[in-house]
Amino acid sequence: MASPAPAQIARGLIGRGLAEHKAGHLDAAEPLYREGLALDAKVQEGWRLLGVLLQQKGATAASVEVVERALALGRNAVDLSNLANALNQLARSEQAAAAAAEALSFDPRMPAAHLNLGVANRALGHREAAAQNFRAAAGLQPAYADAHLNLGVTLTELGKPDQAEAPLRTAVGLLPQAAEPQFNLGNSLLRQLRFEEARDAYLEAIRLRPAYAEAHGNLAAAYKALAQLDLSVVHYAEAARLAPRDIVLLQNYALMLAELRRYGEAIPVYEQAVALNPPQAPIYTNLGSAIQEYVRDRHDVGVLALLDRAILAHLQALSINPELVAAQMNLGLALLARGRQADAVEAFKTAIALQPDVAESHSNLGQCLSDIGQFEEAAAACRRAIELNPKLAEAHSTLGNTLIAQNKVVEAEPHYRDALAIKPEMPGAWCNLGVSLFRQGRAAEAETVYETALKYDPNLPDAHWNYALALLQRGVFDEGFAEYEWRLKRPGRLRQDAGFTQPLWDGRELNGASILIHAEQGFGDAIQCARLIPQVAARGGRVVLQARKPLKRLMEHLPGVAEFVIDGDPAVDIACRAPMFSLPHHFVRSLDDLPGAIPYLPVDPELSAAWAAKLATIAPDGLKVGIVWSGNLTSEVEIGRSIPLKALAPLAAVPGARLISLQKADGMDMLDDPTLGFEVARLDEVYDAGDFAETAAVMANLDLLISCDTASGHLAGAIGKPVWIAVNRVSDWRWMEDREDTPWYPTMRIFRQQTLGDWGPVFERMAAALREWRPSPSKGEG
Structure with a gap:
């Protein structure tokens, strides 16, 4: 008996491979296909089946070469459609479209070719054509789930979510255990503002595929639309965990946290996003803004480094898009908070040049100009802001600040009242109204106004500090000096004290430790508080007094002073520190605690x-x-x-x-x-x-x-x-x-x-x- 011919053996091997293939044993099928094709390379079906198998295994690039071997033996609709499918997966969309179109020239009623042409057209941005391709595929094969799914997705992208709903529901019915149709149905419903139905579709998608990051992200959007913000942030967090490199998800998660005023949590999410170095300016300026909001309620020296990070973020945004007005505005605000008023002026002027009719830019420019003593220009900027937006409370209040800075306290009052008529919950305007009243000699009214400011913002340092001045003027020393401690949390003071590393003294026994008492404010303040230094020494401390050089000879022999250090010189081995005007808080509870021994400063x-x-x-x-x-x-x-x-x-x-x-x-x-x-x-x-x-x-x-x-x-x-x-x-x-x-x-x-x-x-x-x-x-x- 003659031995079987190679071609016959090849077909037998390919047949065995097909049996394994149909059974789902891809790894067993592949070597059988290859062995058969090695014996007879002219078996077109072998190349076709091997190409399909490779696509199923994810070896898409390899499948292209194999399918082209099949086509070399004869061009036909099936192999051309398979080639188009592989090329689509490789994002070679123009080639995929050509292959699918050629397949349809052989068989115009081939559903897979219509689908593959639609996928290519959609990727090329030809969505109307893609929709027609998907409709054709679904019409030829009504149970073709992928055709219905792709048609629904494309119609949603075309802004026709109402038309997309039907094919997506068909896809859901055809693929009841698949998460993707539910996800895309949710997208269609979300676009139709049917938020509860969208929520349910996303929940079903997540039930079917718990690690579906995009479904968690869009479910979060649905919950946000339903005002269920706590649930929204939970699913944004899960989406970000599942897709830590998805910039859109990270941005949306951070924005949600910021909306909930959870800025401390939003900042690291933004940082995670910008670490991916996206060429998207808004992400950087949103990071900067989150930092600025976070430090708004913080009053410690740590805010300085955070503000520097915010400034850097805005500058990064502007390096990507120099014309992003929001970044220029936010940069100006960060520079202003950092005490860099001259730089802030330039930022706001640039914002105004880019977009002249934004009232907030003019108002913020006015504050900066006032801070650097350019009062006429500041007032003009504020009035321009009010002209652009008469309801901008901040502009009215800033105009008041400009007048206060010129000691025009009576003229300032109505501008604060205008601001508060527009925005009654504005603590800064209440505080500054109090300053105007206090400087007019209306201290009792000022106290009430400061209390109102603190009702709206219990942690506003300027309100506490000015309230302290009103209390102290009445001789209410105990409460007044406690409130006076808030001066240490004012932004300018934080910058001034940034070089100190020692903790503040809380008045406890010192047990021999060295304490740095450092002068602050003016010479008169240091002289006034020097009388209390012996009481610090009496708490068992070694007192190191730091002040400006003109006070050295006067104070270095003051009782209780162990060492005098001139401002700018280092003080070593210091356990804690106390600014001089914090001493009354520890030692002066009432008028009865004064005057003490007079004289208390020696004359040479x-x-x-x-x-x-x-x-x-x-x-x-x-x-x-x-x-x-x-x-x-x-x-x-x-x-x-x-x-x-x-x-x-x-x-x-x-x-x-x-x-x-x-x-x-x-x-x-x-x-x-x-x-x-x-x-x-x-x-x-x-x-x-x-x-x-x-x-x-x-x-x-x-x-x-x-x-x-x-x-x-x-x-x-x-x-x-x-x-x-x-x-x-x-x-x-x-x-x-x-x-x-x-x-x-x-x-x-x-x-x-x-x-x-x-x-x-x-x-x-x-x-x-x-x-x-x-x-x-x-x-x-x-």
Whole structure:
């Protein structure tokens, strides 16, 4: 008997392979197909079956070569359709379309070829043509689930979700255990705003395929539309877990968290998205905005690094799309919060150049310009914002801020009230209205307004701080100094204290540990609080006092001070720290806790003796009356406290009074005014170049100091020198209300304006008092 021919053996092997193939044994079928084709490469069906098998195994690229071997033996609809299917999977859409079209030229009624042509057309963006292809496939084969499914998906993409619903429901009926038809039915229903039905479709898709990331994401969208936000965020979280590299899902999850004001959770999700380096600017600026919202309720030094990260995110957004107005706006806000007002100005100006009619940009620009002292430009920007949007409360409030910065407190009030009429829940506007009222002398109204601000935002540092000033002015020291601690959480103060690493002292026993007491605010504040340093030492601490150099000689020998460190120099082995104006919070509970020992700052006897000799020459007889009329004009508290030198003329007319200038820096030019009309003795360059120890030595040899509200008045009180201070109608909190004395300094007498800005009557009264005044032998009364 003759042996079987190779062709016969080949067909036998291919037949065995087909049996294994039909049984689902792909790994067993493949070598049988290949062995048969090796014996006879002209068996077209063998190449066709091997090509189908390879596609089923996911070896799509390899299948293309195999199907082309089949077609080389004769072009036909089946192999061309199979080729189109493989090319579609490889995203070679134009070639797939050509192959499918050629298949239809052989067999126009071939459903698979119509389907494959539709898939290619859809990928090429020819969705109307694709829909026609899928309809043809479904018409030729009504039970063709993929045709109905693809038709529904394409119609949904074409914005025809109502037409998509029927083929998708048909696909669901044909594939009841498949998740994809349910998912796409959900998409159609979601587009029709039938949110409950969409939710149910997505839930069914997830039941069939629990790890279906896209279904979780779209279910989250359905829950969001149904206002079930807690469930929405749960499914966004699951979608992001299942698809950690899906930028759209990550973005939607982060946006949902931000909508729930869960910014601390949103930030790492955005960070996960931007780590994928997407070329999508909104993701970066959304990250920056989430950080800014997160730090809005935080008041610690850590916000500075976070704001820097926000700034970087906005800059990354702008590197992708320089014309993204939202990124420019958010960059400006982040720079403003970081204290970089000049840079913020440029960001807002760029935003305005890109989109001139956005009121918020003009309003924010106004705030920045006001912060850097460009008040006219700031007011113009705010008024432009109001012109663009009269209902923008922030613009009205910012215009008020601009006027407050110019000490136009009466003019500012109506603008805050306009803001609050539009947006009654705006805590910042309530706070600033309180500032306007307080500076008008309407302290009781201001307190009520601050309380309203805190009702809307219990953690608003400026509201707490200003409320503290109102309480302290009334002498409510216990609560007032507790509220005053909120100054440490104000944005500018956080930036100022960013270099400190030690924890704040809470008042407990120190048990020998070193504590850094550091000066803050002005020189006068340091002098005022220095009296409390011995009480810190009494808690068992080694006190390291840090202050500016002009205070060194005055304070380094203060009782309780173990070491004096000049600002900027390092302090080592420090366990904790306390800003000087936090000491009253620990030690001053009521007026009864003051004044304590006076004097509490020592005067250098050698310096005092030297100045005694000099003053004997400058003013050999009469009352030696030192005068100081101007404070630091750049100080935050410089609100009408400085005095024109000419206003002191009544003092010069008092018989026997000899006026001696102790003024330094600001205001010295007034001595050279040829129209001054009275004589003021000047000290020498030693005094001009000297520090506070030098000033104290001069004061020790005066009969009386007359001063505006500045550090000189504090110094005179601290060394027990009689001192009269002139304060404006709305004075600083420490001089309280309607008193001529102060518990801080028993040698001080206060002369108050009766009319805001009118110093004339103040110095007429002071001159009258000076005519009757005689220095006490003990120099202990004012």
